[in-house]
Structure formats: structure tokens, C-alpha cells
Amino acid sequence: MKIMMSITILLSMNFIFMKHPLSMGSILLMQTMLTSIICMFYMNSYFFSYILFLVFIGGMLILFMYMSSIASNEKFYFSMKLLILNMIIWILIMIMNTISFKMDSINKLLEMNNLFDSFMIKKLYMFPSGMMTIMLVIYLLFTLIVVVNIISIKLSPLRSKF
Known part of the structure; x- marks a missing residue:
């Protein structure tokens, strides 16, 4: 690690x-x-x-x-x-x-693994971090829309001239 x-x-x-x-x-x-x-x-x-x-x-x-x-x-x-x-x-x-x-760092690592075993993925969508997840989804959607608009311009570098 x-x-x-x-x-x-x-x-x-x-x-x-x-x-x-x-x-x-x-x-x-x-x-x-x-x-x-x-x-x-x-x-x-x-x-x-x-x-x-x-x-x-x-x-x-x-x-x-x-x-x-x-x-x-x-x-x-x-x-x-x-x-x-x-x-x-x-x-x-x-x-x-x-x-x-x-040598005791190995024991601390094992204790830390036991601590993180209790963490579940559903906590990602609960109240404190759920708002952050929603904001990230909205940000990704906004980024997708911006990239599509950049590509759709006729003379942009991503557009082929054929």
C-alpha cells in the first residue's frame, strides 16, 4: 500500500x-x-x-x-x-x-481492514454523501452536453471535413 x-x-x-x-x-x-x-x-x-x-x-x-x-x-x-x-x-x-x-504496522493494517469491512456501498447514496453523488451525476451530464455541443460545431477539430 x-x-x-x-x-x-x-x-x-x-x-x-x-x-x-x-x-x-x-x-x-x-x-x-x-x-x-x-x-x-x-x-x-x-x-x-x-x-x-x-x-x-x-x-x-x-x-x-x-x-x-x-x-x-x-x-x-x-x-x-x-x-x-x-x-x-x-x-x-x-x-x-x-x-x-x-512491525506493529502490520497489526494496524489488519485493524484498519476490519474497520473498513463495516463500510457498505449503500452509504454512498445516503444523506451526507448522497448529495455529493447527485452533484457528480449532474456534473457528468452537464459535461456530456458540453462535449456534444463542442463536437457539433462545423469547424471544430473533432469534426471531420468529409
Whole structure:
């Protein structure tokens, strides 16, 4: 679990330095997969992480299609400075993880799993978080309508000229 969290932090830091749309998209895809896996471990429910992954992938497909139509011939350059920075950050994170690792952390992890076993997916739709779920559904509907309107314009990059 700590390794996944450290990879998530490393990818988030790399996203700041990326300039090419495909590299940004690949980082977002990896972040999505890691977020879904972490969510699956915490909730002990595959359904929510699966739906989260599908929603993110749907948005990523739209972003990929739009960016590939705008910047299709842009060259991808590999930065050696970024690779060295990644190695240094990764080594620092691993050193911090080994220093902070204790034998009782395994017991705490088991206690945390028992705590999250009581969490059910129906709490997602109850009062406090139900409003947030409704707002997210409305936001997704609004985003769908906006994307359809962007595509329907005659001279937009997503429209073919045939």
C-alpha cells in the first residue's frame, strides 16, 4: 500500500513537468488505475472502483481524441533531468518508508481492514454523501452536453471535413 501511495505521489510530481499531451494522458491513466486499486483495497468493494475507473477512462478517451486532433505532429522529447529527479525522489521515498516501517504496522493494517469491512456501498447514496453523488451525476451530464455541443460545431477539430 505504501508503494502505491509513493508511486501516486511520484506521478503527481511528474505531471507538473510534462509538456506533451500523450505523456500527460499516460500519467493520468496510471493515476486512475492506482486510485481505483487503492479505493478497492480501502472499501473492500470492487464495484465502486470499477465504476470510478470506467468514468475516468471515458473522460480520458475524450481528452485523448481532442488532443490528438489538435497536437497530432508534436514531437515527444525525453528529459534526462526529469529521469534523474525521479530517481532521487524515488530513493528518498523508499528510505523514508524503510525508516518508518515497524512491525506493529502490520497489526494496524489488519485493524484498519476490519474497520473498513463495516463500510457498505449503500452509504454512498445516503444523506451526507448522497448529495455529493447527485452533484457528480449532474456534473457528468452537464459535461456530456458540453462535449456534444463542442463536437457539433462545423469547424471544430473533432469534426471531420468529409
